[in-house]
Every structure is written in structure tokens, then in C-alpha cells.
Amino acid sequence: MEATATIDKFKEFMQDYYKDKIIELDRKRIKLLNIDFMNIAKFDPELGEVLLDEPEDCIQAIKISLDDFDIEDSNDFNIGIINLPANSEININRIRQKHLNKLISIKGVVTTRTKVFPKVVSSKFECPACGNIIKVLQSKEIYKQPTKCGCGRKGAFTLIVNELKDTLMLKLEELPERLKGSEQPYEIRTILQDILCKEDYQIFLGSRMEVIGFLTELPTKVIKGTPSVNCDYLFNVVSYQSMDYVDFDITVSPEEEKLFDFISSRKNPAKFIARLIFNDIYGYGKVKQAVIYQQFSGSRIEGKRDYIHILLYGMPGTAKTDIALRTSYLNPISKVATGPSISGVGLTAAVKKDELTGNWVCVGGLLPRCNKGLAVIDEIEKMSDQDKKSLHMPMESGYFGVEKAGISAKLVTNTSILGTSNPKVVTEPLKVGTNCDLPASILDRFDLIFKFTDVSDSKTDTKIAENITNRSTSEGIANSFKDNNTTFEWSGHTFTISSIKKYIYISKNKIPKLSKRVTKEIHLWYANLRKTSEQIGFEHKKPTPRVVESILRLARAITRSKRKDLITKKELKLAIEFFDFLYDTEDGVGLAEEQVED
Numbered sequence: 001m002e003a004t005a006t007i008d009k010f011k012e013f014m015q016d017y018y019k020d021k022i023i024e025l026d027r028k029r030i031k032l033l034n035i036d037f038m039n040i041a042k043f044d045p046e047l048g049e050v051l052l053d054e055p056e057d058c059i060q061a062i063k064i065s066l067d068d069f070d071i072e073d074s075n076d077f078n079i080g081i082i083n084l085p086a087n088s089e090i091n092i093n094r095i096r097q098k099h100l101n102k103l104i105s106i107k108g109v110v111t112t113r114t115k116v117f118p119k120v121v122s123s124k125f126e127c128p129a130c131g132n133i134i135k136v137l138q139s140k141e142i143y144k145q146p147t148k149c150g151c152g153r154k155g156a157f158t159l160i161v162n163e164l165k166d167t168l169m170l171k172l173e174e175l176p177e178r179l180k181g182s183e184q185p186y187e188i189r190t191i192l193q194d195i196l197c198k199e200d201y202q203i204f205l206g207s208r209m210e211v212i213g214f215l216t217e218l219p220t221k222v223i224k225g226t227p228s229v230n231c232d233y234l235f236n237v238v239s240y241q242s243m244d245y246v247d248f249d250i251t252v253s254p255e256e257e258k259l260f261d262f263i264s265s266r267k268n269p270a271k272f273i274a275r276l277i278f279n280d281i282y283g284y285g286k287v288k289q290a291v292i293y294q295q296f297s298g299s300r301i302e303g304k305r306d307y308i309h310i311l312l313y314g315m316p317g318t319a320k321t322d323i324a325l326r327t328s329y330l331n332p333i334s335k336v337a338t339g340p341s342i343s344g345v346g347l348t349a350a351v352k353k354d355e356l357t358g359n360w361v362c363v364g365g366l367l368p369r370c371n372k373g374l375a376v377i378d379e380i381e382k383m384s385d386q387d388k389k390s391l392h393m394p395m396e397s398g399y400f401g402v403e404k405a406g407i408s409a410k411l412v413t414n415t416s417i418l419g420t421s422n423p424k425v426v427t428e429p430l431k432v433g434t435n436c437d438l439p440a441s442i443l444d445r446f447d448l449i450f451k452f453t454d455v456s457d458s459k460t461d462t463k464i465a466e467n468i469t470n471r472s473t474s475e476g477i478a479n480s481f482k483d484n485n486t487t488f489e490w491s492g493h494t495f496t497i498s499s500i501k502k503y504i505y506i507s508k509n510k511i512p513k514l515s516k517r518v519t520k521e522i523h524l525w526y527a528n529l530r531k532t533s534e535q536i537g538f539e540h541k542k543p544t545p546r547v548v549e550s551i552l553r554l555a556r557a558i559t560r561s562k563r564k565d566l567i568t569k570k571e572l573k574l575a576i577e578f579f580d581f582l583y584d585t586e587d588g589v590g591l592a593e594e595q596v597e598d
């Protein structure tokens with residue numbers, strides 16, 4: 001299509017579809033018009049194709065078509081395109097140069113952001129020789145000056161004015177739930193300008209977004225004023241919206257529905273799932289159930305945290321890490337890190353200078369990157385003191401604010417933490433209070449802490465040794481979990497990791513209700529716990545009201561695991577058992593193997 005033909009087509013389209021809308025927006029002084037792609041495709045499929053192919057020119061054509069309307073400053077109007085066809089969506093990890101300059105949509109997690117800053121988009125120069133005005137478009141990172149004038153003059157032109165636009169730069173990372181096996185996520189730079197920056201306070205690190213726009217190339221390094229041949233992508237955003245779902249296939253086949261009925265009809269579904277997943281790890285029945293329940297947690301209820309945090313604390317060489325790693329494969333959104341390797345960006349966020357643009361940026365750490373999911377932190381005690389301190393707010397409230405170098409950013413960290421920790425001194429008793437290298441305030445924010453003792457009982461030692469030799473390396477098992485390849489057989493049914501994951505994810509969306517009677521029971525239990533804890537208690541530590549919240553979170557997760565909507569005395573009793581168990585066992589979780597009844 002010829003350029004003039006394109007403009008004419010868009011003029012016609014705008015008159016047909018958006019005339020009233022434009023006049024209304026102008027009256028309300030709103031300078032943003034979102035055009036539904038499906039309308040264009042309906043009006044003229046060919047025009048739709050042209051838009052997908054040459055978005056920059058088409059958006060310009062649409063802007064020109066605004067001149068036909070009786071509105072103020074048609075030039076300042078921002079044109080957004082929404083609702084692209086499904087096949088225009090490209091995974092961040094699959095972006096290639098063939099996508100350059102095409103209209104596409106991407107989905108990702110916000111990992112880095114700048115503040116809103118003014119960026120020069122065009123400049124006007126005057127020629128001192130002839131008085132001619134030269135306009136230069138500033139589309140690149142390097143400031144451009146005119147090289148010569150029509151009159152023949154070269155260089156030394158006088159700058160008259162720079163036109164600036166509000167600009168916000170973000171990095172989006174591939175959705176964690178889309179990563180296959182050990183695939184690493186890529187990030188992409190995006191740029192939002194003008195009216196798109198207006199509600200920047202709603203864009204948090206950890207926010208999940210769907211953005212529509214087009215890619216241009218950006219030289220990665222400028223060597224003595226000359227751009228390099230190595231480029232990076234810059235995604236020019238034309239519209240965005242927040243994405244409040246997890247991109248995870250939740251279609252249930254009739255066969256899966258049967259499996260789900262089978263699971264939910266077990267007396268204790270979490271125990272049943274634990275039996276499948278941790279089949280070859282001996283003992284730790286309560287721990288295995290708790291980490292399964294953790295995956296059933298995670299909505300926001302009345303503004304309060306619903307995400308369960310669990311700490312597995314104890315001797316090196318016990319099954320802690322193994323249990324934690326396998327658990328991560330049951331959550332569509334999960335990341336695994338080890339305490340010593342978390343540095344720089346850390347768990348929450350860091351402010352640093354962006355190498356490419358020189359802007360100060362706020363970079364989100366592990367927790368916002370797995371917002372709505374699970375962060376497994378192995379050897380959490382080896383984190384820096386700074387990181388340990390920064391855990392308070394995110395663990396408690398699910399968000400965190402950073403203010404540094406003129407950047408203030410908010411992070412969303414609706415993330416469950418599953419930490420493992422070795423004792424400070426292996427030869428001393430495993431007391432959490434004295435021998436676990438985490439501040440008391442952080443320990444207090446873990447809903448459940450399990451102690452793993454080193455077993456010296458020869459009978460259990462043999463059992464453990466048997467289990468270890470019976471299985472291939474734990475890494476091998478973890479890898480097969482990753483690829484969703486592992487299957488489990490149980491009374492004629494075949495369960496896959498992905499079907500179990502799906503069962504958990506679907507059930508997790510329920511928000512179970514609490515009856516007055518059950519509420520009363522919780523209060524009674526708490527009062528009783530406070531009283532008895534004065535004599536015995538978990539390391540003689542007095543329980544705080546936080547434990548009531550913990551009980552509620554656990555009771556909700558238990559109810560969800562049964563696919564039920566109401567927390568009854570039964571679920572409460574199960575939840576209480578965990579806390580009674582923890583408060584009763586001074587010496588750790590023990591290894592007594594619990595068999596599944598059915």
C-alpha cells in the first residue's frame with residue numbers, strides 16, 4: 001500500500017469508527033486514543049496487515065488523520081493499539097531480529113525501572129548563515145546535531161529548542177511459568193513515553209504486564225562517538241495493561257478430572273501428594289505435608305498476606321534441600337537461589353547505574369521476580385546481613401519500597417519463601433534461637449520452622465541408606481521433575497507432575513470462608529497455647545499473635561487442598577496439629593515415617 005493510500009484508508013477508518021470517541025476525548029482533555037486492532041481488521045483486513053508490518057508509519061498516518069477532526073492540538077494525541085491477534089504475541093525468550101519494527105505484544109515481569117525523566121525527542125537548530133530552521137529527530141541514545149544546511153554550511157548550528165517527553169524505561173523479564181527445564185529468562189528494555197508515564201506509580205517491580213509495541217535496535221556500546229555493530233532491542237510501548245493471571249494451562253481433560261476427584265477424595269490430599277513426590281525420601285512426614293500446603297497458599301485476603309513461609313533448619317546432609325528443590329517444581333512460578341550467591345541485586349532491590357543509558361535504575365531481586373509464586377532460598381543463613389534485614393517488609397506485607405538516588409520504587413512480593421538453613425555450629429544443640437544465624441524478627445515471620453536433626457539411631461540410618469541407594473541421584477530426579485516427565489502410579493492411576501501442579505493451582509484460587517465457631521476455637525487454642533508455653537513451649541518462646549494468622553493461612557491451604565470452600569473444625573484441627581507438633585518437639589521433627597492410609 002502506498003503511503004498516501006494508507007493515510008486515506010486510515011482517514012476513512014477513523015471517520016467510520018472513532019469520530020464520536022475522538023470528540024469525546026477532546027472534550028474531556030484526554031490525550032490518549034486506544035484503537036482496537038479488531039476494528040481495523042474488520043474495516044479492512046489488508047490495512048490490519050499493514051499496521052502489523054509497519055506500525056511506526058501507520059501510527060503516524062493515524063495521527064495525520066486526526067487533522068480532519070475539529071480538535072485542539074491533534075499533534076499531542078497519543079495513539080495506542082490494543083487487542084492484537086493472538087499470534088502477534090511473542091515470548092520474550094523467543095524474540096529475534098525478524099520481529100524488529102513489527103507490531104507485537106509481549107508479556108513479562110517488571111524487573112527494572114527508571115524514574116520518569118525528560119528525554120529529548122526532537123531539536124530545532126538555526127543556521128547562522130541563512131537563518132534556516134533545521135529540525136532533527138532524536139530517536140537514538142546519542143544526541144544528534146545537523147551536519148549541513150541547504151545553503152552549504154557545515155556544522156556549528158545554533159540550538160533553538162529541544163522538545164522533551166516524559167519517559168519511563170522498564171525491563172521486562174520472561175514469565176517464570178513459561179520457562180522450560182533449566183532455561184534462563186531473558187529481559188527486554190521497554191520505553192514508555194508521554195501519557196503512558198502518567199500512572200507510573202502503578203508500575204511496581206514484580207508487576208506482571210502485557211505490552212503492545214514495536215522493537216527498534218539500540219547499539220549496545222558507543223565507542224568514541226561511533227555506535228557499535230552489536231545491538232540490543234528496545235521495545236517501544238504503544239499500550240500496556242496489567243496481567244493478573246498466571247500463564248499456565250489450566251484446561252482439565254476428563255481423565256485429569258478423574259484424577260483430581262481421586263486426589264480430593266483422599267482423607268488427606270496433601271499427605272497423598274507428598275507420598276508421590278517425596279516417595280524416596282525417608283521420614284519427615286509433617287514437613288512434606290507442610291511444603292505441599294505451602295503451594296496451596298497465596299491469594300490476598302482482605303489486604304493481608306496469605307503466602308506461607310517455611311524454614312527447614314538443621315544439620316547439613318539431611319533431606320532439607322532435596323525437599324525444597326522438589327517443592328519448587330509444584331509451583332508454576334518459582335525460582336531457586338542459594339544464600340551465598342544472592343548478592344548485588346539481592347532478594348528485594350538495588351539501585352544502580354544502567355550501563356547502556358547511564359540512568360539510575362531500580363533493579364528488583366529474587367522476591368519480586370517470583371511475585372505470585374515461590375522463592376526457594378537454600379542456605380538462607382549465608383545471605384548478607386543487609387539482605388536479611390531487607391526481608392522484614394516483603395515477608396510481612398507483600399510489598400517493599402525503595403528510595404535511593406532520586407528513585408522511589410515499589411516492589412510487589414506476594415511470594416512464599418521456602419528457606420533452608422544450616423546451624424551456625426554443627427556440634428551444638430540445634431536451638432533455633434541461639435544456633436540459627438537469622439535475626440529473631442525474620443524467624444518470627446516464618447509461619448512454620450522445622451528442625452532437621454542428624455539421626456544417629458542405627459535402625460533409621462539403615463532405612464535412610466536404603467532409600468538413598470534405591471534412587472538415582474537426587475539431581476536426576478529433580479531434573480525429571482523440571483521437564484514434567486516424572487509419572488507416579490497409584491492404584492491404577494497415573495499422575496504426572498504437571499497434573500499435580502494443575503490440581504494445586506486450580507484449587508489455590510478458592511478463598512475458603514471461616515465460620516464463627518471455628519474462629520472461636522482458634523481463639524481458645526491460642527489462649528491455651530500462651531498459657532502452656534509459659535511452662536514448656538517451642539524453646540520456651542512465647543507465641544505471638546502472629547501465630548493466629550499463621551494458623552489461618554494453614555487452615556485455608558488445607559481446605560483448598562480438599563477443594564472445599566468452608567474451613568471446618570476438621571481442617572482447623574489439622575492445622576493446629578502442626579503447631580502443637582512444633583511447640584511440643586524440642587528436638588526437631590524426627591523421622592517417624594507416616595504411611596498414607598489409603
Ligand SMILES: [Zn+2]
Nearest residue numbers: 127130149151
Ligand atoms: Zn543555512
